[in-house]
Amino acid sequence: MPKPKKPLFSGEFLLHNRYQLATRSFFCGLMAISTKQELQFLLHRSWEIEKKFESLSVWKGFVAVDSTYRATVLTLARESHKHRLDLEQLLETLHLKSPTDEIPEATFDFEGMLDAEILQRIIGHDKTVADLYTELAEKTDPKLVAALSGVEDVDFFYKILRQLVEDENRHVKMVNALTGIITRIQ
Structure with missing residues (x-):
């Protein structure tokens, strides 16, 4: 018997300590x-x-990091903005309601962190949405997309x-x- 495929989402995850974004077990x-x-729920999320998370964390990170890393942070900010616009286009094309702000605003405190740690914290959000976009691409019924888009x-x-x-x-x-692999000695 073949081994079952490990789900992309498993267990719960927290975003920046006290803000629980969602449970991966849901997916x-x-x-x-x-x-x-x-579909509307997942696209809105x-x-x-x-x-809220990528854009805000990237701009806070831009201010916090040394100029050596700023070009990378600007690339992340620019593409995060483009992704938001792409998602708005999908929502409009599928005739789904406009996004509403349901996730509480996050607080990003990069004080005392190394530049590499700041960047690693920022890309944690990229990993989360990459998993979510993969789930959407793999599990959304094409008939639903056709029905909604016309x-x-x-x-x-x-x-x-x-x-x-x-x-x-x-x-x-x-x-x-x-940044390489970061190890902080406490």
């Missing part, structure tokens, strides 16, 4: 995203992560999601190449 139970409500060719939806996954994974690799 494990999804066989397919087949309702408007499920993606949009909120891009807006078009038969739904490649646009999956193309945008694949690009988002690729971008987020590239961000992680870019920062890891720049």
